[in-house]
Amino acid sequence: MAYTTDLIRNVALAGHGSTGKTTLLEHILFSAGAIAKPELVESGKTVSDYNEEEIERKISVHAALARIAWGDKKINIIDTPGSSDFVGEVILALRACESTLVLMDARSGVQIETIKTWRNLDVRKKPRMVFINKLDEERAPFQNALADLKDKFKGNFVPVTIPMGEAAGYKGVIDVLNQKAYGVPASHDQKESSSDVPAEFTAAMAEARAALSEAAAEGDDELMEKYLSEGELSQEEIVKGLAEALAGNRVIPVFAGSALKNSGMLALLDFFAAIAPSPHDHAKESVKGSDAFINVDPAAPLAGMIIKTQIDQFSGKLSFVKVICGKLGTDTDYVNMSDQKKERPSKLYTALGKKLEDVKELYAGDIGIIAKSPTLRTNDTIGAPERSEQFLPLRLPQPVHAVAITATSKKEEDKLSELLHKAAEEDYTFSVRFNSETKETVIAGMGELHLNMILDKIKHSAKIAVETRVPRVAYRETITKKAGGEHTHKKQSGGHGQYGKVVLEVEPRTRGEGYAFENKVFGGSVSKGFVPGIEKGIHQAMESGIIAGYPVVDVKSNLMDGKEHPVDSSEMA
The missing domain is CATH 3.40.50.300 (P-loop containing nucleotide triphosphate hydrolases)
Incomplete structure (x- = not known):
């Protein structure tokens, strides 16, 4: 029904x-x-x-x-x-x-x-x-x-x-x-x-009924007048007044x-x-990129939002949908507004926990499940082809607890990665990423219990043994005060040699400002064609750092002066 x-x-x-x-x-x-x-x-x-x-x-x-x-x-x-x-x-x-x-x-x-x-x-x-x-x-x-x-x-x-x-x-x-x-x-x-x-x-x-009647009357002048004059309200009036007061948060x-x-x-x-x-009268959803709202409206063209994704071992991918406007049926074509792909539900369900029950249609305001959609994800908007609005994505807190993870067996690394990304698709407070600097896969969630539950599920469903540890810290180097220096590069091994002299000044920048470069050479002592090569060399030196080999951040390099040879100087030198 x-x-x-x-x-x-x-x-x-x-x-x-x-x-x-x-x-x-x-x-x-x-x-x-x-x-x-x-x-x-x-x-x-x-x-x-x-x-x-x-x-x-x-x-x-x-x-x-x-x-x-x-x-x-x-x-x-x-x-x-x-x-x-x-x-x-x-x-x-x-x-x-x-x-x-x-x-x-x-x-x-x-x-x-x-x-x-x-x-x-x-x-x-x-x-x-x-x-x-x-x-x-x-x-x-x-x-x-x-x-x-x-x-x-x-x-x-x-x-x-x-x-x-x-x-x-x-x-x-x-x-x-x-x-x-x-x-x-x-x-x-x-x-x-x-x-x-x-x-x-x-x-x-x-005594409790008197308080209930008074609460029902508040906010409704007609009911309040009757309550004050007669001292009571009818059952229908109490129900009506309470419904309005609850909906209005009074x-x-x-x-x-x-x-x-x-x-x-x-x-x-x-x-x-x-x-x-x-x-019907008390639900609305914000539109992405706008101050507008869309009210629940059974007469309007179809619009719905995917509120949750669940990947079930037996039923496959389940996309929980709340229908905001119109009606969603098994014969309804809709557009996934995230990628503009047209789909039709293969099956629609309502749920009693893990027990899924087939339904033919869901009206505006109802919550149900679209089965086995390959493209739908949490926060996606679905709608009739004539619609273009997307609902504002649900804002969730950022993960606060992270661990590095590896499969005990190297042969299972790819399978583990696949399962972790499936978990991230189900749970938007869980993230998985590969840190290219530390060469680690790092997972993050809302706490130790959160991560343990996800890993337990992977162990139970896929029989994969994993190891976790505290993630390595990707340290950075920087400088605290201005400094200068110069270097002359000479190399002669027959034929054309290599020659170049560079005078540099470096100065600290505010945390988070990143890297900057400025050419302060006057008088043409360094040809403009050589400047990109100098900056590239600075970048390469910053990647491995000076003190401990970590990348250098938040510095400014000033090219102050230099010297070149008419034959032996080149961008490489």
Whole structure:
């Protein structure tokens, strides 16, 4: 089934490591009927952590797409890693999704990766929600976590669900928006069921609903007037007001729960479907080389951007695409704006982790996969033949940790190079280059863990043994003060000889200014035809340096004087 733009929701899951993102997604998928049984991270069988490296280390490494149907809505959820080593995967998800659910461990409060995610969302002016997790644990009171959020970040934090009890006394959540309670299931692989709100929590729910109504009314004069005069809003008015406030970043909805206990999932799903922003009115992309934007528009000619590349051992190259305008189908011709080549998708997929499901078309706002395109790369723009715009490439942080690498067996050097370049095609925060000065292949990434994960994947998939070491430093030489000198070259071995005298002055330049040469000879003591040869000789001398044999940089050479012979002088001399 193809979903039109207004029925699509794109939500990223982000937050510090071990806050429960993968576990939350697993139980959302179970609650929505997308999977028959929720797995635990320790089992190595979760939907979003399916690579060998993720299974072995029990952490998320890649952004993973999972689609679900809830009511008449399609919800695309992208689970992201919590380690800073894989920040590139987080950034691509935040760009692709109209809203983000930030997970928070109630015991730990706001942590560093949460702060980084928040700042990234601020830069993008993207709506966000917060799920306060692990409320069934000791020393994890909901109000303390909420207070920490308000202390660390600006914004109107409004609980949509509140907990019934805490720690060992945690009994579930109250859905304030829909005025019902969800008890904790007897087991995490059983679904929640709703009931009336217990009498002991009705006062807390009434207080939270008043705050929810006030947040819905703010920014809408008509709703605010009604709220002030009557003291309450209808259910439809609260939903409408919250949807507008969330899309406008005027409210930050907060949810309570325990992902591990499968508690708080149904209220979250209902909120995503009813209130989370759709791409239709709330998504736009910047145009490269312009201040213009292109809004998500199902009626406009096709435009889409490649948000991620994945090279799968069995499925081949997968290009994750977000359709911005029009419709992309298996019968659609499009142009890759990077090289102007026309293509047609051989297959289109939607994804449930590693499970790929065929679809015939993707509407504007949807996220899917183009299979086995030989030319598409991350950041490419695809479009109808009549389009010419390219979307602004995603800006990612530069690698900060580098090692030199070689294959243990010389016979496998070419294969290793091929695999490293494939890894760089998948991950734009990873780079590989050959240093011609030190004669080393150097790989760089966001940290030691990042590089280890890439190398582990290569070892597992290709059975190649590698050795790494600290890269050699390509030193440079320079001078610190002005100096002068002269040299006379004489060579006589019968016939024409070689003769030349050069008087040079060298002076330092500012770091990074490079090399400069100036001919200051007056009176014709050195013919102009010999000057290029002198400069070439200076260049050759600079390549091997004077003190330790390293290239000389940031100097200026002044040719002051010289002497030549009418027969024996030449450019070579």
